[in-house]
Amino acid sequence: xxxxxxxxxxxxxxxxxxxxxxxxxxxxxxxxVYLVVIYNLWQAIYASSPYxxxxxxxxxxxxxxxxxxxxxxxxxxxxxxxxxxxxIQDGSMILNLIKPMEYRTITFFEILGADIISFCMIFxxxxxxxxxxxxxxxxxxxxxxxxxxxxLFARVISYYIDFFVGTICLYTESTWGINMAKEVLVLLMxxxxxxxxxxxxxxxxxxEFLPFQAIYNIPLQIMLGQVTTFETLPMxxxxxxWIGVMYVISGVFxxxxxxxxxxxxx
Amino acid sequence: MQxxxxxxxxxxxxxxxxxxxxxxxREGLKGGLLDLFSRNYKTVKAVNGLSFDIQPGExxxxxxxxxxxxxxxxxxxxxxxxxxxxxxxxNGVIPYNNRIxxxxxxxxxxxxxxxxxxxxxxxxxxxxxxxxxxxxxxxxNQMFDLYKTILGASESENGGEECRLDSLLKKPVRQMSLGxxxxxxxLASFLHNPKVVFxxxxxxxxxxxxxAKIRELVLELNRIRNTTVxxxxxxxxxxxxxxxxxxxxxxxxxxxxxxxxxxxxxxGAYRTLKIKYNKDEEWVDFLINEDESSVMDKLAEIEKTNKxxxxxxxxxxxxSVIKKIYEGxxxxx
Numbered sequence: 001x002x003x004x005x006x007x008x009x010x011x012x013x014x015x016x017x018x019x020x021x022x023x024x025x026x027x028x029x030x031x032x033v034y035l036v037v038i039y040n041l042w043q044a045i046y047a048s049s050p051y052x053x054x055x056x057x058x059x060x061x062x063x064x065x066x067x068x069x070x071x072x073x074x075x076x077x078x079x080x081x082x083x084x085x086x087x088i089q090d091g092s093m094i095l096n097l098i099k100p101m102e103y104r105t106i107t108f109f110e111i112l113g114a115d116i117i118s119f120c121m122i123f124x125x126x127x128x129x130x131x132x133x134x135x136x137x138x139x140x141x142x143x144x145x146x147x148x149x150x151x152l153f154a155r156v157i158s159y160y161i162d163f164f165v166g167t168i169c170l171y172t173e174s175t176w177g178i179n180m181a182k183e184v185l186v187l188l189m190x191x192x193x194x195x196x197x198x199x200x201x202x203x204x205x206x207x208e209f210l211p212f213q214a215i216y217n218i219p220l221q222i223m224l225g226q227v228t229t230f231e232t233l234p235m236x237x238x239x240x241x242w243i244g245v246m247y248v249i250s251g252v253f254x255x256x257x258x259x260x261x262x263x264x265x266x
Numbered sequence: 267m268q269x270x271x272x273x274x275x276x277x278x279x280x281x282x283x284x285x286x287x288x289x290x291x292r293e294g295l296k297g298g299l300l301d302l303f304s305r306n307y308k309t310v311k312a313v314n315g316l317s318f319d320i321q322p323g324e325x326x327x328x329x330x331x332x333x334x335x336x337x338x339x340x341x342x343x344x345x346x347x348x349x350x351x352x353x354x355x356x357n358g359v360i361p362y363n364n365r366i367x368x369x370x371x372x373x374x375x376x377x378x379x380x381x382x383x384x385x386x387x388x389x390x391x392x393x394x395x396x397x398x399x400x401x402x403x404x405x406x407n408q409m410f411d412l413y414k415t416i417l418g419a420s421e422s423e424n425g426g427e428e429c430r431l432d433s434l435l436k437k438p439v440r441q442m443s444l445g446x447x448x449x450x451x452x453l454a455s456f457l458h459n460p461k462v463v464f465x466x467x468x469x470x471x472x473x474x475x476x477x478a479k480i481r482e483l484v485l486e487l488n489r490i491r492n493t494t495v496x497x498x499x500x501x502x503x504x505x506x507x508x509x510x511x512x513x514x515x516x517x518x519x520x521x522x523x524x525x526x527x528x529x530x531x532x533x534g535a536y537r538t539l540k541i542k543y544n545k546d547e548e549w550v551d552f553l554i555n556e557d558e559s560s561v562m563d564k565l566a567e568i569e570k571t572n573k574x575x576x577x578x579x580x581x582x583x584x585x586s587v588i589k590k591i592y593e594g595x596x597x598x599x
Contacts, residue, residue, distance in 0.1 A: 002400075004397050004400075005397055005398055005400065007397075008393070008394055008397035008398065009394065009397075009398070012383055012386065012390070012394050015385075015386055015390060016383065016385050016386065019385040091379070092379055094341065094346055094376070094379075095376070095379060095380075095381045097344075097345075097346045097365070098344050098345075098346065098369055098372070098374045098381070099369055099381075099398060100366045100367075100369035100370040100398065100399060101366065101369075101398060102366070259348055
């Protein structure tokens with residue numbers, strides 16, 4: 001019956017997400033606007049180049065990559081840090097600490113539930129629209145099947161990073177600045193705003209040794225069919241490696257930090 | 267005074283301590299700037315050598331002025347905070363070292379916060395808790411029946427709708443009145459049949475009717491399920507209605523730990539003599555300790571110098587006894 005604990009929280013996360021349907025709709029619209037901006041920006045970049053392919057990516061590749069990266073961003077960079085910060089600031093963290101479960105686990109399944117909804121309501125429609133606009137440039141095959149576990153793993157890595165950053169808030173008691181710094185770092189180093197292929201060599205090498213590229217670059221390369229099925233295996237390996245590392249780091253950091261906290265209020 | 271001295275206590279505290287380091291912030295803009303570079307911490311003793319045993323099934327009022335260390339004590343008993351020193355055992359486990367195991371056996375209600383899922387109807391929250399605490403179907407249904415009897419029973423005299431279980435269940439928590447929300451939180455905290463429930467100011471901000479309803483609910487659940495209840499409150503009405511035993515703490519240490527009856531009789535020698543010198547004037551109060559001088563003596567003394575239009579004698583209330591203890595006017599032994 002143990003698994004039921006987790007599925008039930010996942011379900012609550014999903015139910016909760018449905019309470020905010022306007023927000024879902026507006027995020028979807030935002031994606032479409034972003035698509036238009038990206039389309040024009042990168043068309044200009046490609047127009048200034050004498051070749052159709054820049055850094056091994058065609059215009060369509062780049063556009064698909066960036067729009068889908070933004071969609072994943074909207075889905076995964078949710079409110080972990082923000083909500084942890086709020087729990088810490090207003091003292092409601094205590095309500096999570098009196099439940100017979102680990103806080104990190106409760107929050108993870110809540111967020112996963114919300115993600116499943118935003119995957120269906122935001123990612124899938126955006127994917128379909130992008131496919132139509134680009135004349136079905138995304139291969140529809142085994143790459144899509146492999147993309148799903150890659151996306152899940154990416155979500156887990158990004159969750160543990162967020163949880164780590166959220167834990168810092170136990171000390172600073174404020175989140176906004178830290179969260180912004182984290183988002184800029186993640187967005188840049190993961191290749192979510194500029195594909196890694198466009199990075200200078202040295203920066204790309206740095207990026208490849210960081211966990212962030214496993215969040216966007218790996219799932220997107222797999223989905224866009226830029227790698228063969230066989231090549232995806234080591235990519236999963238990299239993702240699982242980072243899951244392991246971040247699981248341990250965020251867990252230890254949290255355990256140490258929670259000992260020193262004072263809970264606000266009352 | 268503890269009932270059933272031969273049973274094992276459900277909660278046992280021995281010389282519990284908790285110290286916090288707090289930042290001494292300097293004043294003003296310049297002070298704030300200085301704080302960025304050098305910080306000056308001071309140590310605050312929130313709980314300072316707390317010892318008591320609580321037997322299964324007791325309802326104990328944990329009282330004390332704001333900042334006395336009540337909430338800190340509760341947080342240590344619920345395993346959220348680690349004590350700086352001393353021992354705690356709750357249901358035979360050390361809460362801080364076995365937070366999750368301890369959480370399974372306790373329920374906590376904070377009058378100012380809700381543990382329920384904000385956007386979800388109450389019934390969904392209860393279902394979630396059922397799974398999180400791994401409550402068996404049979405027990406879950408039993409508790410539901412029990413809640414229905416308690417909340418449905420006095421439906422007519424308590425204005426019906428507001429507190430009825432079926433109308434609460436469908437309502438999202440964020441749309442509830444404060445009273446309904448507190449009621450729901452109490453239902454949620456008893457759901458997994460915990461051995462101990464901590465109620466931290468459960469009636470804060472509620473109207474008279476709702477307070478009565480909540481007291482009735484807690485009393486019934488304590489009676490039927492033999493749940494131990496630790497109650498902190500500033501409402502003496504709660505104490506009078508629920509507690510047989512009160513523990514009064516201030517500055518982290520115990521001032522009084524005995525039965526509520528004893529508290530009143532212990533200080534029962536105090537009476538308030540109210541006198542009106544003229545019919546149209548206000549009442550003038552004299553607090554008299556009958557161990558030292560009688561009311562009659564005082565009256566005689568006043569009559570020597572003044573004309574008395576009217577007199578009244580009042581027994582001291584629990585509230586004024588407790589106020590006196592807080593103020594340090596009377597020492598309890």
